[in-house]
Amino acid sequence: METYIFILxxxxxxxxxxxxxxxxxxxxxxLFLVLNLISVAGIFLLLKAQFLAVIQVLVYGGAIMxxxxxxxxxxxxxxxxxxxxxxxxxxxxxxxxxxxxLSQLLYVIASVTGTLPRIHPEMEAVGxxxxxxDALFNIYMLPVLVTAILLTxxxxxxxxxxxxxISGKVNK
Amino acid sequence: MQQFLESxxxxxxxxxxxxxxxxxxxxxxxxxxAIWLExxxxxxxxxRLGPMHTGGWHGWSQTIxxxxxxIQKEDIVPAKADRFLFKMAPFIAFAASYAAFVAIPFSxxxxxSMIDVGIFYIVAIxxxxxxxxxxxxxxxxxxxxxxxxxxxxAQTVSYEVPTVVTILSVIIVTGTLNLMEVTEMQTxxxxxxxxxxxLIFHSPFMVIAFxxxxxxxxxxxxxxxxxLPESESELVGGYQTExxxxxxxxxxxxxxxxxxxxxxxxxxxxxxxxxSPFGSFMDGPVWGAFWMLLKGMxxxxxxxxxxxxxxxxxxxxxxxxxxxxxIPLSFVNLVLIALWEMIF
Numbered sequence: 269m270e271t272y273i274f275i276l277x278x279x280x281x282x283x284x285x286x287x288x289x290x291x292x293x294x295x296x297x298x299l300f301l302v303l304n305l306i307s308v309a310g311i312f313l314l315l316k317a318q319f320l321a322v323i324q325v326l327v328y329g330g331a332i333m334x335x336x337x338x339x340x341x342x343x344x345x346x347x348x349x350x351x352x353x354x355x356x357x358x359x360x361x362x363x364x365x366x367x368x369x370l371s372q373l374l375y376v377i378a379s380v381t382g383t384l385p386r387i388h389p390e391m392e393a394v395g396x397x398x399x400x401x402d403a404l405f406n407i408y409m410l411p412v413l414v415t416a417i418l419l420t421x422x423x424x425x426x427x428x429x430x431x432x433x434i435s436g437k438v439n440k
Numbered sequence: 441m442q443q444f445l446e447s448x449x450x451x452x453x454x455x456x457x458x459x460x461x462x463x464x465x466x467x468x469x470x471x472x473x474a475i476w477l478e479x480x481x482x483x484x485x486x487x488r489l490g491p492m493h494t495g496g497w498h499g500w501s502q503t504i505x506x507x508x509x510x511i512q513k514e515d516i517v518p519a520k521a522d523r524f525l526f527k528m529a530p531f532i533a534f535a536a537s538y539a540a541f542v543a544i545p546f547s548x549x550x551x552x553s554m555i556d557v558g559i560f561y562i563v564a565i566x567x568x569x570x571x572x573x574x575x576x577x578x579x580x581x582x583x584x585x586x587x588x589x590x591x592x593x594a595q596t597v598s599y600e601v602p603t604v605v606t607i608l609s610v611i612i613v614t615g616t617l618n619l620m621e622v623t624e625m626q627t628x629x630x631x632x633x634x635x636x637x638x639l640i641f642h643s644p645f646m647v648i649a650f651x652x653x654x655x656x657x658x659x660x661x662x663x664x665x666x667x668l669p670e671s672e673s674e675l676v677g678g679y680q681t682e683x684x685x686x687x688x689x690x691x692x693x694x695x696x697x698x699x700x701x702x703x704x705x706x707x708x709x710x711x712x713x714x715x716s717p718f719g720s721f722m723d724g725p726v727w728g729a730f731w732m733l734l735k736g737m738x739x740x741x742x743x744x745x746x747x748x749x750x751x752x753x754x755x756x757x758x759x760x761x762x763x764x765x766x767i768p769l770s771f772v773n774l775v776l777i778a779l780w781e782m783i784f
Contacts, residue, residue: 295578299525302571318557322564330567331600334593337574341586396556397617 274314281307294340298333305329316387317395444549460552463541466733471696475503478744485748513685521682522579529576530683530690536568537697544704545620547714547728558618559611562705563604566660569698570596573679576691580682588678591668591755598759599659599666602766606653609774610709612781613642619705623713638712643784645777650710652770654739657702659762662695664747668758703739704732711735 284304288297305328312321393399404412445455476491479502483490495501517523540562542552555561570593577589614622628637635641640650659666670678677683680691707713713735714728722731753761 293522296522296525299571299575302568306568318555319560322557322561326560326564326567330564330570331597334567334570334574334597337571337578338590338593341574341578341590397560398556 270314277307277310298336298340302329302333316392319395319397319400467697470700471693472503474696474740476500481744482748510685510689516684518581518682520581525575525579529572529579530687532572533569533694534690536565536572537694537701539565540701543619545623545713546732547725549725551620554618554620556618559607560617567600577679582682584676584681585679588670588675592679595659595668595758598762599656602652602770603656603660605770605774606649609649609777610639612778613639619708623708623715626712627715636712636715636717640710643780645773645780648773652766653706656766657706658743661698661702663743665750665753666758667752668755699740699743700736703736706739707732707735
């Protein structure tokens with residue numbers, strides 16, 4: 269059962285990634301990226317990393333993608349133009365190298381057969397909220413605090429920049 | 441619940457199907473009832489009667505008649521719309537809203553999934569709602585839709601902050617994210633001898649937390665006074681301007697499902713969820729479902745009541761309320777609740 273769900277999510281993720289790169293329309297690309305991120309969240313769930321999966325959906329699928337879409341819509345980009353179809357040596361070499369990498373990847377994937385490896389019971393506990401909270405606030409307390417200060421500084425800086433552009437008061 | 445279903449249903453997949461479809465049944469029946477109730481509440485607050493004729497008793501089947509009308513309507517897609525996204529958006533919206541009901545404990549015997557991250561999962565999955573609304577607004581290829589979608593996105597992203605912080609302050613008290621365990625903690629009648637052991641009576645700051653949560657959840661559900669995404673007088677219909685028939689109906693259903701979801705979360709976090717207010721009197725799995733839905737419906741009724749009491753905010757006022765008042769207040773409240781927990 270888990271194998272089939274993994275195959276479903278993996279195919280979705282890869283297909284969405286391909287769709288994101290190939291679609292001409294930027295908004296469609298962004299929506300494909302949402303699909304990709306959510307499928308990856310599903311794979312995290314299969315790995316028993318609940319917290320990571322929820323964070324993936326909340327931060328990337330929700331908040332960041334909304335901001336992405338905002339910016340894309342405000343920029344009002346037109347559809348991308350067709351790629352140059354003129355033949356050149358560079359494209360030929362690039363295509364050749366791509367084929368080599370793809371065949372290597374396929375070879376590696378084909379050599380792994382059978383079902384998914386079983387998750388170690390100790391690993392199952394790692395993905396829970398308790399373990400992550402314990403690690404963050406007991407072992408890595410100082411790095412967390414430093415990161416928090418850094419983020420606050422970044423927010424204050426962003427506010428300052430935004431304010432200067434509107435009123436011009438801060439600049440004087 | 442699952443064992444109960446297995447006792448009379450033959451096949452395993454059927455059990456899973458019935459088990460997972462129970463909240464959908466609740467939402468569908470509730471939505472029909474709630475839309476009728478909203479009209480009645482609106483009518484009585486404005487000193488009129490509301491729907492009276494359809495179905496006989498106080499027009500109870502008005503919404504069913506509307507539903508039949510909606511199904512018969514032509515499925516219109518604007519010529520310049522992005523067809524695929526336009527058709528997909530309502531379904532994704534409802535899926536995001538429905539997926540959140542998985543972690544809601546409807547009674548002591550029924551919860552979709554006992555995942556550890558419970559409430560956190562609800563917050564995460566409902567944030568996909570704004571993505572689907574942006575999809576709808578952009579795909580319609582209409583200025584009103586796009587403006588409505590932009591407003592929705594800005595509003596949802598902003599009001600997520602106070603919602604999450606107030607939920608976090610409750611989580612500090614309970615120590616668990618699983619809503620079933622949060623409800624089980626509130627069982628009993630210990631506080632002052634007669635008040636139920638609900639979290640809202642836990643400390644004075646919990647009352648403040650509930651008020652903040654309720655205001656933020658009004659904004660999350662796009663209810664008046666925060667219904668800017670679809671304010672009729674300035675944006676026609678917001679992101680749903682171009683939608684008609686059943687696709688529009690799905691957006692309507694999503695909106696009402698979202699109201700119920702946030703009310704149920706509020707009831708679980710502050711008002712004891714499926715616990716009876718009378719201690720062990722009228723307790724048990726079936727009464728539990730009754731109490732849970734009753735508490736949810738009372739909060740939904742307050743939302744409807746507020747709609748006819750308060751005027752709509754302007755966009756800048758909306759952002760001011762969130763960033764200048766709600767967020768600082770919720771953070772201060774978070775610290776105070778943490779201190780209360782440390783001292784007592």
